[in-house]
Amino acid sequence: xxxxxxxxxxxxxxxxxxxxxxxxxxxxxxxxxxxxxxxxxxxxxxxxxxxxxxxxxxxxxxxxxxxxxxxxxxxxxxxxxxxxxxxxxxxxxxxxxxxxxxxxxxxxxxxxxxxxxxxxxxxxxxxxxxxxxxxxxxxxxxxxxxxxxxxxxxxxxxxxxxxxxxxxxxxxxxxxxxxxxxxxxxxxxxxxxxxxxxxxxxxxxxxxxxxxxxxxxxxxxxxxxxxxxxxxxxxxxxxxxxxxxxxxxxxxxxxxxxxxxxxxxxxxxxxxxxxxxxxxxxxxxxxxxxxxxxxxxxxxxxxxxxxxxxxxxxxxxxxxxxxxxxxxxxxxxxxxxxxxxxxxxxxxxxxxxxxxxxxxxxxxxxxxxxxxxxxxxxxxxxxxxxxxxxxxxxxxxxxxxxxxxxxxxxxxxxxxxxxxxxxxxxxxxxxxxxxxxxxxxxxxxxxxxxxxxxxxxxxxx
Amino acid sequence: xxxxxxxxxxxxxxxxxxxxxxxxxxxxxxxxxxxxxxxxxxxxxxxxxxxxxxxxxxxxxxxxxxxxxxxxxxxxxxxxxxxxxxxxxxxxxxxxxxxxxxxxxxxxxxxxxxxxxxxxxxxxxxxxxxxxxxxxxxxxxxxxxxxxxxxxxxxxxxxxxxxxxxxxxxxxxxxxxxxxxxxxxxxxxxxxxxxxxxxxxxxxxxxxxxxxxxxxxxxxxxxxxxxxxxxxxxxxxxxxxxxxxxxxxxxxxxxxxxxxxxxxxxxxxxxxxxxxxxxxxxxxxxxxxxxxxxxxxxxxxxxxxxxxxxxxxxxxxxxxxxxxxxxxxxxxxxxxxxxxxxxxxxxxxxxxxxxxxxxxxxxxxxxxxxxxxxxxxxxxxxxxxxxxxxxxxxxxxxxxxxxxxxxxxxxxxxxxxxxxxxxxxxxxxxxxxxxxxxxxxxxxxxxxxxxxxxxxxxxxx
Numbered sequence: 001x002x003x004x005x006x007x008x009x010x011x012x013x014x015x016x017x018x019x020x021x022x023x024x025x026x027x028x029x030x031x032x033x034x035x036x037x038x039x040x041x042x043x044x045x046x047x048x049x050x051x052x053x054x055x056x057x058x059x060x061x062x063x064x065x066x067x068x069x070x071x072x073x074x075x076x077x078x079x080x081x082x083x084x085x086x087x088x089x090x091x092x093x094x095x096x097x098x099x100x101x102x103x104x105x106x107x108x109x110x111x112x113x114x115x116x117x118x119x120x121x122x123x124x125x126x127x128x129x130x131x132x133x134x135x136x137x138x139x140x141x142x143x144x145x146x147x148x149x150x151x152x153x154x155x156x157x158x159x160x161x162x163x164x165x166x167x168x169x170x171x172x173x174x175x176x177x178x179x180x181x182x183x184x185x186x187x188x189x190x191x192x193x194x195x196x197x198x199x200x201x202x203x204x205x206x207x208x209x210x211x212x213x214x215x216x217x218x219x220x221x222x223x224x225x226x227x228x229x230x231x232x233x234x235x236x237x238x239x240x241x242x243x244x245x246x247x248x249x250x251x252x253x254x255x256x257x258x259x260x261x262x263x264x265x266x267x268x269x270x271x272x273x274x275x276x277x278x279x280x281x282x283x284x285x286x287x288x289x290x291x292x293x294x295x296x297x298x299x300x301x302x303x304x305x306x307x308x309x310x311x312x313x314x315x316x317x318x319x320x321x322x323x324x325x326x327x328x329x330x331x332x333x334x335x336x337x338x339x340x341x342x343x344x345x346x347x348x349x350x351x352x353x354x355x356x357x358x359x360x361x362x363x364x365x366x367x368x369x370x371x372x373x374x375x376x377x378x379x380x381x382x383x384x385x386x387x388x389x390x391x392x393x394x395x396x397x398x399x400x401x402x403x404x405x406x407x408x409x410x411x412x413x414x415x416x417x418x419x420x421x422x423x424x425x426x427x428x429x430x431x432x433x434x435x436x437x438x439x440x441x442x443x444x445x446x447x448x449x450x451x452x453x454x455x456x457x458x459x460x461x
Numbered sequence: 462x463x464x465x466x467x468x469x470x471x472x473x474x475x476x477x478x479x480x481x482x483x484x485x486x487x488x489x490x491x492x493x494x495x496x497x498x499x500x501x502x503x504x505x506x507x508x509x510x511x512x513x514x515x516x517x518x519x520x521x522x523x524x525x526x527x528x529x530x531x532x533x534x535x536x537x538x539x540x541x542x543x544x545x546x547x548x549x550x551x552x553x554x555x556x557x558x559x560x561x562x563x564x565x566x567x568x569x570x571x572x573x574x575x576x577x578x579x580x581x582x583x584x585x586x587x588x589x590x591x592x593x594x595x596x597x598x599x600x601x602x603x604x605x606x607x608x609x610x611x612x613x614x615x616x617x618x619x620x621x622x623x624x625x626x627x628x629x630x631x632x633x634x635x636x637x638x639x640x641x642x643x644x645x646x647x648x649x650x651x652x653x654x655x656x657x658x659x660x661x662x663x664x665x666x667x668x669x670x671x672x673x674x675x676x677x678x679x680x681x682x683x684x685x686x687x688x689x690x691x692x693x694x695x696x697x698x699x700x701x702x703x704x705x706x707x708x709x710x711x712x713x714x715x716x717x718x719x720x721x722x723x724x725x726x727x728x729x730x731x732x733x734x735x736x737x738x739x740x741x742x743x744x745x746x747x748x749x750x751x752x753x754x755x756x757x758x759x760x761x762x763x764x765x766x767x768x769x770x771x772x773x774x775x776x777x778x779x780x781x782x783x784x785x786x787x788x789x790x791x792x793x794x795x796x797x798x799x800x801x802x803x804x805x806x807x808x809x810x811x812x813x814x815x816x817x818x819x820x821x822x823x824x825x826x827x828x829x830x831x832x833x834x835x836x837x838x839x840x841x842x843x844x845x846x847x848x849x850x851x852x853x854x855x856x857x858x859x860x861x862x863x864x865x866x867x868x869x870x871x872x873x874x875x876x877x878x879x880x881x882x883x884x885x886x887x888x889x890x891x892x893x894x895x896x897x898x899x900x901x902x903x904x905x906x907x908x909x910x911x912x913x914x915x916x917x918x919x920x921x922x
Contacts, residue, residue: 226757255843
C-alpha cells in the first residue's frame, strides 16, 4: 500500500465504497455501526453553540462507527485504517464545543467509550481507560477520599479521554489551573496510526503531546491522572445588586487561601433569568456568584461575604443519577442554559490579564453592556489567579462576532476562539505546539487522525 | 478585693509571699510546682536565639507552676489569680522564640499541656484541647486522611495552643498562608481572667482575637482548627550551584499549581555546612532547596527541575518518634542548626514584596553578602505568593542589628522583629490589632495575663 499518497483533507472526499468494504473485511468481529442515521447523529458534538461552526460542520459525518472493545481492537482498527488510508476520528462523550469529534472527511468514527476500565487507584493518582466517564471515575475514587482535580461542566456524560483531547479546564481549575499546567496529566498511552501500530507511553511533560490536540496525535487508550482531595462540597449561590460586586467578592474569595473552594463563577443578570430549575435562587435583577465551597470552609466564606451579598442557596453538591448539580449552570453550561430558550446567542472564551483583572472586566462590561453578557470563571493560570470569561454574546453575524473578538484582544483580553475548528485557530496564539506537531509526524505519518483539525500538519509520505 | 489597683508591670514586682500563700490555699488539689530550679527552667523559651532578648529576659521567672488537669481547674486558677491580682502566663511546649512564655513579673506559670483531649474529628476539622501536641494531632487525624494545615518546625514538641498564641505560620503556609488568613483558625474557647471567670467561644473571624496575642487575651482552652489533606509527603533536597538558582527554581515550583507541595525553602551555602545529620546531602559549596512534595507530584517536580539542580535526597517524610524530619532544617530550625555550633549568630524575620520578589532577594543578598546568610521560605500571604526570609545574621551588636533591620525596611523588605518581646514591637506595623486590644479589656480587666507583653494595654480598673 506504500504507493498510496497521504490522505488529502482539502479534497474533502470520503473514502470510496470499495475501500470501506475492504476495511470492514479486516475488522473481523469488532462491532461496527453503518446505519447512516445513527452514524450521522453520532458524528456531531456541541459545535452548534457557534452559528459559525454550525454552518461549517452541519452535515459532516463519518462513514461508519467502530466500537472497539479493548486496546487490541484499537490496534487492529488503526492498522487497517492506515493500510487503507481511511481517516479515523475518535469520539467518546461527544460533549466538545468546537467539532473536535466531527469527521471532516468521513471514514471511521472510533467510539472508545468501552475502554472504561480502571487499571488502578493509588493515593492521589488513577490510571484508567480513556473512555471512562469522569463521573464514574469520581464515584470510584471518592470512597478513598479522592476525586479528579478538575472536570468540565459536562462531567456527568464526558469521558476523561475526551476532556484531555478536547481541553482544557473547568471546575477545579481555580486550584490547579488547566490541564496544560505541569502535573495535571501524569501519563498517556497512545496507539499510533500506522500499518503496524506501536504503543507509546508518554510520561510527565511528554503527556502534553496529546493535550488539547483533538485526537490528532495518536489514539489515546489510557490516561494516568492526578487526583485531588474529595472535600464535602457545598453548592452556594450568592446574589448581588450588581455584577462588579459579585466579581469583587469572587476575587476576594479566590484570593482567600484559607478558604477551600472548587468553583467561583460570577454571572451577570439577566443570564440567571434563563436558569430553569435554579430560578428560585436567582432574584430578579440580581447578578449571582455560583460557588462550590468545602464544608469546613463555609463559615469562613460567610464571614468574608459579610453583608456584601445574600446567600440564596446552600446545599451539598450532588451529581448522582438524575441530579442536576449546581456546576451545570457554570462553565460551558451557562451558555447552554440560555441556548435552551434562546437560540440567537452564542459565546466567547476570554482570558483576562491577572494583573489588571477587575479593571479589564469593567472595561469589557462597559464596552458591550447588552451585547456581551458577562460570565466569568476564576481560575489559576501560569501560577496566577485570573478569570476565564465565557460571556454569552447576542449574535448578529460572523463579521460582528470577529469585531467583538478584535476589540477584546485590542484591550489585552485574549480570546481562545470557539468559532473555529482547528487546533491552531482555537488556541490563543493561533498556532500548534511544536512538540505536538513533531509528534504527529511520528505517530500519524499519513495524516489520518481527525484530518483537517491540525491544519499546520502536512503529511510527508 | 476591689480596692486593689490594677497590676503594674512597670514595677516589675513579683507578688508578695503572702499573696502567693493565699493563692496557693485557694488552688486546692490542683497540682503545683514550687521548686525554684524547675520553675526557673520552665519559665524560659527559645528567646536565646536573640542576644538582645537574652540580655533582657534571662533570669525572668514565675513564682510557681500550676498544672491544671482540665478547664475547671483553669477557671479556678483564673478566679484565684484575678482575686489576688497575681499575674498568670500560659506556657505549653515552650518553643516560642520571643519570650512569649516568659513571665516578666513572676506569678503563675500555667502549664496547659494536660489539656490535650481531642473533642472530635470531622472531615477537614478538629476540635482539641489547647495543650495538644501538634504531632499528636496529626497522628490522630492522618488515619482519616487529614492533618493540620500548617505547623512550625517544632511540631514534634509544640502544642496547638502555643502555635496559635505565639504565631504565625510554617510548613504548609505555602498553601494556606499564615494563621492570620481567614479560615485558618475556626474557633477558640477562652477563659477570662476575672474573679468570676467566663467562658467565651470565639468563632470564625472572632477567633483572630487570640491569634499571636501571646496569651494576653484570655486563656485558650480549646481550639477548632481546619485540616488539610494528608498527602504522602516526600522530603527532597536539591543542590544548586548558586543561591539565586535555588530561589528561581523554588519560585517556579511554588507557582506550579499542578504540583502539590508543603514546603519550599531555599538556603544559601554555607548554612548547609552546619546541618549535622543532613550534611551528606549538602555538597560542599552548594546552596540547597529543601522541599516537601506530594508523592504523586514528584515526577512533575523532577520534570520542572530538569538539569537546573541535583536531587541529593528523596525519601518519605517521617516525623515519628526518634526521627528527625527534613523540616527540622527549615523555618526557625535553620537558625537553630547553626546555633548548635556557632552561638555568635542570630536571625531576622523578613517579608518580601510579592511583586518584586526575586529582585529584592537579590538586592538583600548583594547588600549583605557575608553578614546576612539567606534562608527563604515560600509562603502565601494575602492571596499572593511571596517569601518569608529567616536569614542567619552574624551578630556584632544591637546597634548594627537595628541598622540591618532599617536597611531592609528602606528597601521595602518588611521586618517582623524577633528581638523584641511585645506583641506590638514584633508585628510588622508595630501595633496591636484593635480588636485584640478591645477584647483584652473585656477578658483581662486587671491586665494580669502575661503582663507587659501587650504594651498598648492599660488596665482601666
